[in-house]
Amino acid sequence: MTSPVLYDEVVTAAGRIAGVAVRTPLLRSDALDAATGARIWLKPENLQRTGSFKFRGAFNRLSAIPMADRGAGVVAFSSGNHAQGVALAAKLLGLPAVIVMPSDAPGIKVERTRGHGAEVVFYDRLTEDRDAIAGAIAAQRGAVVVPPFNDRHVIAGQGTAGMEAVADLAALGVAADLALVCCGGGGLASGFAVGSRLPVIAVEPEGYDDVVRSLAGGAIVPVDNPGPTRCDALQTLKMAPLTFDTLRAHGATGMTVGEVEAARAVAFAFRELKLVVEPGGAVALAAALSGRADIAGRTVVVILSGGNVEPAIFAECLAA
Structure with a gap:
């Protein structure tokens, strides 16, 4: 067992990236709240430098x-x-x-x-x-x-998004019940769990559900060549011990969404939120919109993790 990433490591990371990384805002949408029955606060990391939380x-x-x-x-x-x-x-x-x-x-x-x-x-x-x-x-x-996620400094850096979200909510007098976080190898999800100290649901595309299976089974479970997906950023086949142990230490759970649900979330973000989000960056939003996540009546932070989408894929999603 590895030692989970600690909150103090996220604090150190926040000091390093201050003034360099964008402190992305929290956004709300009446249309989104109406569609989900929840009070949702979006953390749009598609507006981060390079277009993602990475x-x-x-x-x-x-x-x-x-x-x-x-x-x-x-x-x-x-x-x-x-x-x-x-x-x-x-x-x-x-x-x-x-x-x-x-x-x-x-x-x-x-x-x-x-x-x-x-x-x-x-x-x-x-x-x-x-x-x-x-x-x-x-x-x-x-x-x-x-590495993209199997590194303490990398995970701690991603955790600054969670720290920011909770601090900005607190300044508004709001406390969230949980967070829906896009997940590939688990770097953002585990970092967000540490930095926010919120219950986290890691959301993956169907087929690429190694984190979902691993958290449910209590041991790392890889997946084997699930096939193509529009969620190109989330095609991880096996999570790392560091992300696994960090997510487990914070009681995180996981769920999946389908290709059509992810595409519809991209379209919703564009039409209703005026945001460009890639399919992999929209799976947490898809979990909220599809009803797969039990969030009715709750206050939820939802991560939009990236916006680097090919024009052809984006057009496909808008047509969904």
């Missing part, structure tokens, strides 16, 4: 690297949002960055990762091991590996 954890992780170890830079692996977060954090801190990305990663995410000055190395997600590729590059260059 910048928080990336900047905190890179900031924690001792100055003597920064020269060789960093290596990360990601389908896109962590890639962009690490690329921008490296640029701001003056570190070289290599990002290992799947060959089928959305073009918009690849372009923006390169736009921040990072070198991109592609791999086949079905036949190659991204961890091994990144490890080999790091060993050759003497670089620091920055």
